[in-house]
Amino acid sequence: MFRYALKPKTSRGISSLSFNNDTIYALSSAQGRAGIAVIRISGPGCKDVYNSLCPSAPFPKPRYAAVRTLYQPFSTNIVEASALVLYFPSPRTVTGEDILELHVHGGTATVKAVLSSISQCASCSSRIRYAEPGEFTKRAFFNDRLDLAQVEALSDTLSAETEQQRRAAVRGASGELGRTYEGWRTRLLLARAEIEALIDFSEDQHFDESPTELLANVSNIVDGILHSIGLHEMASQRTELLRNGIRIALLGPPNAGKSSLMNLIVGREASIVSSEAGTTRDVVEASLDIRGFLCSFADTAGFRTEGEVGKIEEEGIRRARKKAEEADVVIALASVEKTEDGSKRIVFDEETLRLAKMARQSLVVVNKKDAVADHTTLKSLLAEFKAHASLELEPLTISCREAVSALVRDTEKDPGGIHGLISTLAESFTSLTALPEDMQDLLGVTERQRQLLAECRGCLEDFVAEAKGSADRGEADVVMAAEYLRAAANCLARITGRGEAGDVEEVLGVIFEKFCVGK
Numbered sequence: 001m002f003r004y005a006l007k008p009k010t011s012r013g014i015s016s017l018s019f020n021n022d023t024i025y026a027l028s029s030a031q032g033r034a035g036i037a038v039i040r041i042s043g044p045g046c047k048d049v050y051n052s053l054c055p056s057a058p059f060p061k062p063r064y065a066a067v068r069t070l071y072q073p074f075s076t077n078i079v080e081a082s083a084l085v086l087y088f089p090s091p092r093t094v095t096g097e098d099i100l101e102l103h104v105h106g107g108t109a110t111v112k113a114v115l116s117s118i119s120q121c122a123s124c125s126s127r128i129r130y131a132e133p134g135e136f137t138k139r140a141f142f143n144d145r146l147d148l149a150q151v152e153a154l155s156d157t158l159s160a161e162t163e164q165q166r167r168a169a170v171r172g173a174s175g176e177l178g179r180t181y182e183g184w185r186t187r188l189l190l191a192r193a194e195i196e197a198l199i200d201f202s203e204d205q206h207f208d209e210s211p212t213e214l215l216a217n218v219s220n221i222v223d224g225i226l227h228s229i230g231l232h233e234m235a236s237q238r239t240e241l242l243r244n245g246i247r248i249a250l251l252g253p254p255n256a257g258k259s260s261l262m263n264l265i266v267g268r269e270a271s272i273v274s275s276e277a278g279t280t281r282d283v284v285e286a287s288l289d290i291r292g293f294l295c296s297f298a299d300t301a302g303f304r305t306e307g308e309v310g311k312i313e314e315e316g317i318r319r320a321r322k323k324a325e326e327a328d329v330v331i332a333l334a335s336v337e338k339t340e341d342g343s344k345r346i347v348f349d350e351e352t353l354r355l356a357k358m359a360r361q362s363l364v365v366v367n368k369k370d371a372v373a374d375h376t377t378l379k380s381l382l383a384e385f386k387a388h389a390s391l392e393l394e395p396l397t398i399s400c401r402e403a404v405s406a407l408v409r410d411t412e413k414d415p416g417g418i419h420g421l422i423s424t425l426a427e428s429f430t431s432l433t434a435l436p437e438d439m440q441d442l443l444g445v446t447e448r449q450r451q452l453l454a455e456c457r458g459c460l461e462d463f464v465a466e467a468k469g470s471a472d473r474g475e476a477d478v479v480m481a482a483e484y485l486r487a488a489a490n491c492l493a494r495i496t497g498r499g500e501a502g503d504v505e506e507v508l509g510v511i512f513e514k515f516c517v518g519k
């Protein structure tokens with residue numbers, strides 16, 4: 001019963017004061033009125049809790065649902081007339097401990113009464129108390145039910161707001177990444193063991209390989225791992241875009257219609273629209289879900305070069321330029337305007353197009369197509385613009401004035417061309433974040449993991465340099481080489497939570513603080 005009291009170190013090899021023998025309970029479904037509320041209890045006192053709440057009913061068969069009346073402990077007061085009760089015996093449970101699940105009516109008073117009754121239950125084997133945030137998952141980790149990469153994926157699953165964030169989180173939850181990193185770590189440990197054997201026993205025993213030959217052979221293994229780390233790092237940069245959002249900067253000359261376009265896309269008046277040039281002085285940002293991708297949209301000050309540019313406008317332009325340089329996608333907006341002689345021309349600015357060309361993805365869009373009466377004139381204006389601005393692709397044409405909000409899903413009604421623009425944007429998001437079919441599991445690589453992979457790569461590159469240096473010198477520093485492998489393996493261990501105790505406890509705090517109570 002006192003599994004952990006007898007074992008000062010958990011199965012992960014970590015002594016943790018917060019890991020204890022207590023039986024914990026919490027409301028695992030959302031707070032507030034609902035059809036059903038799920039209360040979860042985990043720990044050695046589950047059976048005692050059941051016996052206190054259902055004193056005369058038989059204990060339910062493990063993993064089978066049973067309908068029970070729940071009583072206030074030591075009384076005949078009914079707290080829930082018909083609860084669904086499930087018992088899962090350890091160790092094959094989500095926390096690795098005994099679990100009791102109570103599905104009760106989701107009224108606030110019922111949930112409160114059941115939780116209060118659990119707190120009054122008596123257990124001779126353990127203290128019964130309300131769980132801390134993330135404590136169920138923490139127990140799953142300490143009991144080897146989840147590795148750290150899976151815990152992070154679970155945290156991402158709970159916080160996923162868009163379809164693409166959900167997809168990435170699901171990939172991380174499979175445990176495949178943890179297995180991959182463990183596989184690499186084992187290979188590095190075996191290689192290090194061979195090198196250490198050489199250090200320890202070379203004076204007494206004959207080895208087939210010389211130290212330089214051994215380092216060269218290990219280098220081949222390390223090269224393979226380095227190649228794979230490169231792929232994982234690349235994948236993590238792509239998933240970071242899904243997690244943190246794709247940054248889009250909307251650039252163009254004053255009055256091109258940037259604010260109008262931004263408002264149409266985000267579906268609200270985020271930016272001020274006015275016929276006065278230079279209305280947008282600062283960067284206006286809004287986050288939204290575009291076809292399942294989280295995006296952060298930035299409307300910027302127009303790049304005005306003619307006329308007097310005041311200090312505030314100048315600062316706005318500087319910020320716009322910075323936004324463009326940081327953006328993943330730049331939308332370069334031009335517009336159809338009337339010239340002094342009454343004819344039409346497409347107004348654009350060179351700086352916008354230069355920044356668009358430098359961006360990872362860009363779109364050139366011409367607004368105010370409604371200002372041209374016929375299609376032939378529009379076509380010849382576009383051809384002239386394309387040649388003058390040396391554009392490789394055909395610009396998209398839109399009219400914010402004729403557009404229906406992008407939030408209206410009926411793509412038939414798209415006189416302003418906004419749905420077409422959204423589809424093109426979604427295509428560029430896909431190409432920014434896509435991974436080949438056989439690399440889909442890598443969608444789960446998190447920023448923390450990427451940093452550790454980069455650290456690991458550094459140690460392995462040092463090893464390869466040492467091996468090469470040894471071959472050139474004809475003399476190997478095997479102690480240094482073994483140390484590089486030890487450090488690299490430890491980086492991988494910290495990804496899955498098998499690292500040295502201090503390291504793991506440090507990352508645990510960061511990871512678990514994101515969890516809610518009941519998870």
Ligand SMILES: Nc1nc2c(ncn2[C@@H]2O[C@H](COP(=O)(O)OP(=O)(O)OP(=O)(O)O)[C@@H](O)[C@H]2O)c(=O)[nH]1
Nearest residue numbers: 255256257258259260274275278279280302400401
């Ligand atoms: N005819 C026509 N006018 C438009 C269209 N889109 C915007 N406008 C008008 O163009 C003017 C400028 O629009 P804004 O959206 O404020 O332009 P902006 O690029 O944000 O301007 P700055 O803030 O000065 O950089 C306003 O009077 C809009 O009503 C369009 O599709 N057709």
